[in-house]
Amino acid sequence: MSTLEIRDLHVSVETENGPVQILHGVNLTVNSGQTHAIMGPNGSGKSTLAYALAGHPKYTVTSGSLTLDGEDLLEMTPDERARAGMFLAMQYPVEVPGVSVSNFLRSAKTAIDGEAPKLRTWVKDVKTAMDNLRIDPEFSERDLNTGFSGGEKKRHEILQLELLNPTFAVLDETDSGLDIDALRIVSDGVNRFSSGGDKGVLLITHYTRILRYIKPDFVHVFVGGKVAEEGGPELAEKLEEHGYADYVGEGAAV
Template sequence: MSTLEIKDLQASVLLDDENSKQILKGVNITINSGEVHAIMGPNGSGKSTLASTIAGHPKFRVDSGSVTLDGENVLDMSVDERARAGLFLAMQYPVEIPGVTTSNFLRSAKTAVDGEAPSLRTWTKDVKAVAEQLKMDPAMIQRNVNEGFSGGEKKRMEIMQLELLKPKMALLDETDSGLDVDALRVVSEGVNRAKESNDMGVMLITHYNRILRYIKPDYVHVFNDGRIVEQGGPELAVKLEEEGYDKYVAAAAGR
């Protein structure tokens, strides 16, 4: 069993060499293996900053607090060390990597994370099986990473990495954005497969309840103004869909 523990995390975005702006203002979350924690809130509330800070994005600076994975200090690790420790970030806006084929990228990533290259015969079968389950054109595997991919294809590519790399903890940053109904179902099924096959913990960042109809959360955290302002179970996501975030935004403005 693995545990990702975030304690009183405060972090700032670096605007330039001299200026920064505080975004996270004391975040506390504990995620165990097999749990799904939905992080919901309005735009600009700090949700993506939370995921990027945990993953080690250089644009964000940790001011105080701690992040540990199985008792190990994540904040002392380089980005690649965090990946090898079992953290995975599915980006909100996956980037294109010209000149690097998807097949080479996936195998190189698997080798880096596991510390040894997978058997080519087994690996080829695994990649093909995941591509079929995600309803991806096999030809995409020979194309450059995300180059010319649609928004939905890029999100499927993120989930393909998730299924093949088998992390302990997945940080999914608005994986549902830009997906139609069919793609949303396929991507959600991929997340659920990865979770069940590897007893993976999930932090799922989203604005909407629709993806939570497919990926059932154990806990829902409402995020606003860089902190968690309310917590509950799946019923809280339904309430948010009906009532929106206005009361949380108003409360923050009144502080």
């Protein structure tokens, strides 16, 4: 069993007016075989947590720890974290003109595994994953995310997830901008990834609709840069009925 541990994590972000503290002591443990949903209002620090886990240089851990199977993630560069088993599906996938989807995917797989995948097997794996996500094969030759719709970008994030096969997936509002059909397709991809029981998922979302398709084991309410409440799937149902009104008095992160 693999374990991702977040202990008393404090994170600041650089702004035009200098550093601003966003996370104020986050504690969270995710084991392989578990799906954790992080829910909270806008500005509560959910995406800051995702970027801190991935090692984004704009976000500075001022205190606390991040470990993966006892190894210090804070001592690792973003690419080292990826090779250790971390994956971030971004809320706003960036466009990369001049780099085709096919070249990006194979280069990423080679970097993660330390060797290039066997071409025949790789082509078959890519085709299967694209078919599952209903991605037109012609997209392989298009520049990464360039001119893609919001739903197409999100499906390509899950395509990367399936092909790179990390240990822990951090999904930052993967459901935003998806219509109902795309939501089901993306959710099916996440469920395929986690179905073996040896993967962990940290699912960040505002809404409960994706939790109808991806069933969390634990739900954490994020407010003011820290976890305000924790529970099981029933907590998401409470949020669906009452919203975040019971928590917003505790403050919200920038």
